[in-house]
Amino acid sequence: xxxxxxxxxxxxxxxxxxxxxxxxxxxxxxxxxxxxxxxxxxxxxxxxxxxxxxxxxxxxxxxxxxxxxxxxxxxxxxxxxxxxxxxxxxxxxxxxxxxxxxxxxxxxxxxxxxxxxxxxxxxxxxxxxxxxxxxxxxxxxxxxxx
Amino acid sequence: xxxxxxxxxxxxxxxxxxxxxxxxxxxxxxxxxxxxxxxxxxxxxxxxxxxxxxxxxxxxxxxxxxxxxxxxxxxxxxxxxxxxxxxxxxxxxxxxxxxxxxxxxxxxxxxxxxxxxxxxxxxxxxxxxxxxxxxxxxxxxxxxxxxxxxxxxxxxxxxxxxxxxxxxxxxxxxxxxxxxxxxxxxxxxxxxxxxxxxxxxxxxxxxxxxxxxxxxxxxxxxxxxxxxxxxxxxxxxxxxxxxxxxxxxxxxxxxxxxxxxxxxxxxxxxxxxxxxxxxxxxxxxxxxxxxxxxxxxxxxxxxxxxxxxxxxxxxxxxxxxxxxxxxxxxxxxxxxxxxxxxxxxxxxxxxxxxxxxxxxxxxxxxxxxxxxxxxxxxxxxxxxxxxxxxxxxxxxxxxxxxxxxxxxxxxxxxxxxxxxxxxxxxxxxxxxxxxxxxxxxxxxxxxxxxxxxxxxxxxxxxxxxxxxxxxxxxxxxxxxxxxxxxxxxxxxxxxxxxxxxxxxxxxxxxxxxxxxxxxxxxxxxxx
Numbered sequence: 154x155x156x157x158x159x160x161x162x163x164x165x166x167x168x169x170x171x172x173x174x175x176x177x178x179x180x181x182x183x184x185x186x187x188x189x190x191x192x193x194x195x196x197x198x199x200x201x202x203x204x205x206x207x208x209x210x211x212x213x214x215x216x217x218x219x220x221x222x223x224x225x226x227x228x229x230x231x232x233x234x235x236x237x238x239x240x241x242x243x244x245x246x247x248x249x250x251x252x253x254x255x256x257x258x259x260x261x262x263x264x265x266x267x268x269x270x271x272x273x274x275x276x277x278x279x280x281x282x283x284x285x286x287x288x289x290x291x292x293x294x295x296x297x298x299x
Numbered sequence: 300x301x302x303x304x305x306x307x308x309x310x311x312x313x314x315x316x317x318x319x320x321x322x323x324x325x326x327x328x329x330x331x332x333x334x335x336x337x338x339x340x341x342x343x344x345x346x347x348x349x350x351x352x353x354x355x356x357x358x359x360x361x362x363x364x365x366x367x368x369x370x371x372x373x374x375x376x377x378x379x380x381x382x383x384x385x386x387x388x389x390x391x392x393x394x395x396x397x398x399x400x401x402x403x404x405x406x407x408x409x410x411x412x413x414x415x416x417x418x419x420x421x422x423x424x425x426x427x428x429x430x431x432x433x434x435x436x437x438x439x440x441x442x443x444x445x446x447x448x449x450x451x452x453x454x455x456x457x458x459x460x461x462x463x464x465x466x467x468x469x470x471x472x473x474x475x476x477x478x479x480x481x482x483x484x485x486x487x488x489x490x491x492x493x494x495x496x497x498x499x500x501x502x503x504x505x506x507x508x509x510x511x512x513x514x515x516x517x518x519x520x521x522x523x524x525x526x527x528x529x530x531x532x533x534x535x536x537x538x539x540x541x542x543x544x545x546x547x548x549x550x551x552x553x554x555x556x557x558x559x560x561x562x563x564x565x566x567x568x569x570x571x572x573x574x575x576x577x578x579x580x581x582x583x584x585x586x587x588x589x590x591x592x593x594x595x596x597x598x599x600x601x602x603x604x605x606x607x608x609x610x611x612x613x614x615x616x617x618x619x620x621x622x623x624x625x626x627x628x629x630x631x632x633x634x635x636x637x638x639x640x641x642x643x644x645x646x647x648x649x650x651x652x653x654x655x656x657x658x659x660x661x662x663x664x665x666x667x668x669x670x671x672x673x674x675x676x677x678x679x680x681x682x683x684x685x686x687x688x689x690x691x692x693x694x695x696x697x698x699x700x701x702x703x704x705x706x707x708x709x710x711x712x713x714x715x716x717x718x719x720x721x722x723x724x725x726x727x728x729x730x731x732x733x734x735x736x737x738x739x740x741x742x743x744x745x746x747x748x749x750x751x752x753x754x755x756x757x758x759x760x761x762x763x764x765x766x767x768x769x770x771x772x773x774x775x776x777x778x779x780x781x782x783x784x785x786x787x788x789x790x791x792x793x794x795x796x797x798x799x800x801x802x803x804x805x806x807x808x809x810x811x812x813x814x815x816x817x818x819x820x821x822x823x824x825x826x
Contacts, residue, residue: 168575172582221567250570253655273573273644275581 160186160289162217163195163230164248169271173217173248176279180286184215192225196233199240206239214243215289220251220260228259235264244292246285320522324515331511338504345497352490358412359483362419363476365409370472372402373433377456380437384444384452395441399434406430418478426471429464436464562654566647573647577640584633591618591626598622646762649775653761656779661701661786663811668695668739671702672730675710682717688726695732696739699810704783709743711776712803716745718770721798738789738806746800755793787811 160177164170170188177186189195199216201208216234220227227247234240244266251257252270260268269285272278379395382388406427413419436455443452595618618626669692676683676690683690690713698705713728720726724746732741750758754765761778784791788808795801 166571166575168579169571172575172578175582221571250567250574252651271570271574273570273577273640275577278574278578279581 158184158213158215158289160184160215160217161195161199162186162188163192163222163227164188164217164219165190165222166219169219172278173282176282177286177289179279180283180290182286182289184289192222192227192230196225196230199230199234200237206237209243210239214240216243216245218245218247218249218265220247220249220256228263231260231263231265248285316525320518320525324518324522327511327515327518331508331515334504334507334511338500338508341500341504342497345493345500349490349493349497352486352493355486356483356490359479359486362409362412363479363483365405365412366472366475366479369402369405369409369430370468372398372405373430373468376402376434376437380440380452380456384440384449384456387444387447387449392441392445395437399437402430402434416478416482419475422471422475422478426468426475429467429471433464433468559654559657562650566650566654569647570644573640573644577637577644580633580636580640587626587629587633591622591629594618594622645773649762649773653775653779653782656707657782659703661704661813663699663813664702666698666700666702666705668697668705668732671705672709672713675706675713678710679713679717682714683726686717686720686726688717688720688728690728691730693729693731695730695741696734696809698739698807699812700787700807701811704787708780708783708805709741711780712743712805715776716743716747716801718772719766719801720745720747734809737809739809741805741807742802743805744800744802749797749799750793750795750801751797752795755795758793759791 160182162170162173164173167190170190174186174188187198189198199209200206218227218230222230227249231245231247234243234245241264245264246267246269247260247265248269248271250271257268267285267288269281272281376395376398379391379398383391383395406423410420410423413423440452440455443449443455598619672692672695676692679690709730713730716728717726727746729744730741731744732739734740748766750765757763758765759777759781760774762774763778764772764774781791784805784807788811790806792804793801794804
């Protein structure tokens with residue numbers, strides 16, 4: 154029917170990335186996961202060398218975003234994604250340790266679709282990610298614009 | 300800071316010096332005044348003395364004049380007598396009469412003038428005899444002449460005794476003159492000395508006054524110069540002060556924000572690795588299960604081969620001695636790691652919450668204190684029932700303050716009071732208040748286990764607790780409460796003894812207006 158959804162995971166902590174990936178897989182999601190450990194690499198991939206994001210014109214994407222990145226804040230990436238005409242339809246899941254109310258509000262204002270706080274408690278963490286995986290398996294992601 | 304301190308000390312020194320100088324000036328002025336008074340008094344005394352001395356000099360001259368006049372009169376009387384005797388001209392007789400009438404009174408007058416001098420009194424007494432006898436002779440001679448006995452009268456004047464009287468009058472008069480001359484010299488000298496003394500006193504006094512005035516002028520000029528300097532410095536300081544205060548306030552605000560940001564970032568960044576540690580520990584736990592199942596299975600295979608195919612991994616196989624011990628050690632280690640992570644997570648969460656509280660802007664609103672506390676007590680009714688505690692709310696004043704902060708303050712205190720009651724003793728918690736000078740003083744008193752006085756400071760420190768550690772808690776409540784009370788412009792203290800209960804006292808302004816501190820907080824979180 155269409156191309157499978159690619160999950161772009163922007164997460165600076167490799168341990169977290171591993172745990173997230175593992176739990177997503179455990180929930181039975183087998184989509185491709187592209188991990189990025191810093192903002193620059195992710196931005197380069199998302200918007201391409203010309204900065205327009207035209208490369209992903211025909212791709213269905215789902216972005217998993219951490220807000221605390223070594224080289225930039227996830228909020229900047231979120232804003233750019235939502236301002237980009239090729240990427241703005243891609244669902245963004247903010248997955249971060251910050252549970253500050255203002256931060257959450259800001260992310261939603263900028264157009265994030267889901268905001269999840271990483272719990273330190275692993276049971277909760279694993280549970281949250283698995284449910285996110287289940288969520289991934291049922292949500293509809295917009296296909297490339299005509 | 301150092302410069303300011305030094306200039307402050309200089310100012311203090313200047314003040315002390317000014318005071319000393321003022322004292323010096325007062326002393327100087329008093330000295331000048333005293334000198335003036337002394338000079339005036341001395342001058343008056345000396346002038347009086349001088350006048351008296353001069354009076355004595357004049358007196359001496361008077362006495363001499365009187366004496367001379369007396370002698371002259373005697374001579375005139377003699378001449379008149381002789382003239383009459385020679386010419387019997389009635390003119391001489393008239394002369395004689397007028398002169399001889401005045402001789403005795405003049406002698407008396409002389410006597411009265413010389414009353415002060417015993418030597419002259421004696422002399423006058425001696426003078427009296429011869430003068431009287433001489434007058435007698437004149438009178439007799441005149442009488443004889445009027446009876447035309449001229450030779451008898453002439454003989455009368457040349458009587459043997461007459462010569463003697465004349466000589467004695469001359470002698471005594473000479474003695475008296477000598478005496479008066481000597482007195483005159485002596486008195487003139489005294490008068491001169493007095494006048495000299497007076498002029499010396501005047502000159503010296505004037506000199507002293509001039510000197511004192513000069514010193515005074517010098518001191519006044521110096522002190523006015525010092526005052527001018529001090530005024531200039533004061534102006535400078537005033538100008539600088541406001542700038543300095545602003546600068547310091549900005550610094551403090553900056554430092555405060557820095558600390559808040561630091562705490563926020565640190566607690567955030569600490570959390571990330573914690574997620575990993577916790578996550579992979581849990582993964583390890585999973586692995587442990589797999590490994591030990593495998594070991595058990597292997598052990599079983601070697602012991603009794605037939606069992607294996609049936610259900611391998613699904614069936615829990617018992618481990619034997621050594622493996623069981625290993626498995627237990629493994630579980631224990633993982634358990635410690637997980638509980639420590641849990642604790643660390645709670646601490647980090649607490650710090651995060653505290654910094655979040657610190658950033659929250661307080662809103663002053665009117666608060667019905669009683670309603671607020673009744674609300675808190677209602678939410679704790681279950682705990683209170685469990686502890687068999689009654690909570691008494693006495694009349695409370697209403698405030699203008701931040702509602703959430705007030706809820707947290709009293710919530711924490713009442714919660715603590717319920718938490719640390721004495722086991723087996725029905726709890727009695729009282730919340731009361733009084734007002735004083737624009738402040739409301741609240742007391743939350745319990746009859747619980749109390750706090751050792753040596754721990755009174757410690758309980759307000761973050762993450763510090765006191766007494767028996769049998770209740771769950773992070774040691775945050777009181778630190779948080781105190782921070783809130785301070786932000787609301789109040790103070791907080793505790794009075795407690797072990798086993799007799801505790802009383803927490805909170806003083807809050809009745810009408811709190813959002814102060815500058817509110818603006819210290821950060822506008823938004825940076826992550």
